[in-house]
Amino acid sequence: METRVLGQTGLEVSLIGFGGIPIQRCNQWEVDEIVENLIEEGVNFIDTARAYTNSEEMIGEALKQWGREHFYLATKTPKLSYDEVMADVKTSLAELQTDTIDLYQFHNAKTMTDYETIMSPGGGYDALVDCKKQGLIKHIGITSHSYEVLDRALDEDKFETIQFPYNIIENRGAPLFEKAKSKNVGVIIMKPLAGGAFIHANYALRWVAENPNISVLIPGMDSVKQVLKNTRVGNDFVPLTDDERETLEADAKALGKTFCRRCGYCAPCPQGIDIPMQFIVEGYYRRYDLEEWALDRYRSFVANASDCIQCGECEPRCPYDLPIRDMLKKTRDLFDPLL
Ligand code: SF4
Ligand code: SF4
Incomplete structure (x- = not known):
């Protein structure tokens, strides 16, 4: 090695x-x-x-x-x-x-x-x-x-x-x-x-x-x-x-840039949602196969994706121009039926 x-x-x-x-x-x-x-x-x-x-x-x-x-x-x-x-x-x-x-x-x-x-x-x-x-x-x-x-x-x-x-x-x-x-x-x-x-x-x-x-x-x-x-x-x-x-490079191009880098610049959310944490637990669920753990963490948040009121305040603060509202909808659609 x-x-x-x-x-x-x-x-x-x-x-x-x-x-x-x-x-x-x-x-x-x-x-x-x-x-x-x-x-x-x-x-x-x-x-x-x-x-x-x-x-x-x-x-x-x-x-x-x-x-x-x-x-x-x-x-x-x-x-x-x-x-x-x-x-x-x-x-x-x-x-x-x-x-x-x-x-x-x-x-x-x-x-x-x-x-x-x-x-x-x-x-x-x-x-x-x-x-x-x-x-x-x-x-x-x-x-x-x-x-x-x-x-x-x-x-x-x-x-x-x-x-x-x-x-x-x-x-x-x-x-x-x-x-x-x-x-x-x-x-x-x-x-x-x-x-x-x-x-x-x-x-x-x-x-x-x-x-x-x-x-x-x-x-x-x-x-x-x-x-x-x-x-x-x-x-x-x-x-x-x-x-x-x-x-x-072709793999990277196919993946695109639309994923959260966890920098935290989008905070604060008026609804109290920890935005990067939503995407972290979603990633654990989808990619790391930690379904139960991810669902438990999601349940434990004071506010989560389903509390998003789509005000859009977070998006201009994201240096990667992520469509945070749409991404949160996907997080919500993944977890909410399981709650
Ligand atoms: S769009 Fe949703 S996540 Fe973003 S600041 Fe507003 S309530 Fe919070
Ligand atoms: S600003 Fe964008 S990349 Fe950074 S944590 Fe928030 S959503 Fe993720």
């Missing part, structure tokens, strides 16, 4: 890492099998999150069987305040059944206000600094769907890694990665397969891996078959041929 250095963390990580979202629908024995195959294929980087329900717990169980020493573990918290972040680190340590976590990240700092809350004196960032001093974590990173938030994080030189979506369709991260490289900040790529949207997954992963400023790609995987398919990219990495590139 090709390895690259994860910026100033100095960790030598496998080009293909493991994204821990989709295992939420797996049984423990399936996760055990996946982890066994990750080791066999040379994957040494696992990324999960407090927010992925039982993902940390199942990974912790599997590592008890196969050995913690095979992996660098990364996880993350959506919390912003000192006390809440501190509590999440302790929970992650318990769930992962480990004494130390290699990389702890802030999970999707959505807006500059979130970022400023994290960085304020006595905020979440200070909690991670204290955890690092105590040896509970080894490195501090940040993930976001907002280019501006990560750009500011890089300007302030406080983080050892950034995590951002990148693939042939969502491709605006390249200058950010160049800047990260110049500051020796590690770059982790989420959504290299655009949530599983590409037909030619191998080409899509290689397109991302061709960028030398990127350290590790973390496609979500929930089967041994996917592990074997995706790790082939790192075990036998070759740049795309012209024909393969053309095929991938």
Whole structure:
């Protein structure tokens, strides 16, 4: 497996890492099998999150069987305040059944206000600094769907890694990665397969891996078959041929640009709808096969797609000009008959 250095963390990580979202629908024995195959294929980087329900717990169980020493573990918290972040680190340590976590990240700092809350004196960032001093974590990173938030994080030189979506369709991260490289900040790529949207997954992963400023790609995987398919990219990495590139470009063209990138710019909605969350759960339902979980999440929202009054206030704020009202109608039509 090709390895690259994860910026100033100095960790030598496998080009293909493991994204821990989709295992939420797996049984423990399936996760055990996946982890066994990750080791066999040379994957040494696992990324999960407090927010992925039982993902940390199942990974912790599997590592008890196969050995913690095979992996660098990364996880993350959506919390912003000192006390809440501190509590999440302790929970992650318990769930992962480990004494130390290699990389702890802030999970999707959505807006500059979130970022400023994290960085304020006595905020979440200070909690991670204290955890690092105590040896509970080894490195501090940040993930976001907002280019501006990560750009500011890089300007302030406080983080050892950034995590951002990148693939042939969502491709605006390249200058950010160049800047990260110049500051020796590690770059982790989420959504290299655009949530599983590409037909030619191998080409899509290689397109991302061709960028030398990127350290590790973390496609979500929930089967041994996917592990074997995706790790082939790192075990036998070759740049795309012209024909393969053309095929991938045709895939991308067919997919179009009409999908939510989760930047959050469309907020606030006067009805209290968390617009990107509507599309996230819809994607989980349709693409990740997490029907029950997605439906539960949809039910739990204070307001959802069926509360949209079609006022249109959100649409001019969407940088991708998405037809949010029409998309919400499709979300509503998917979920409402199931409620
Ligand atoms: S169109 Fe719907 S989702 Fe958009 S702001 Fe109005 S009520 Fe909210
Ligand atoms: S609907 Fe548009 S503005 Fe809202 S989160 Fe998605 S991409 Fe961003």
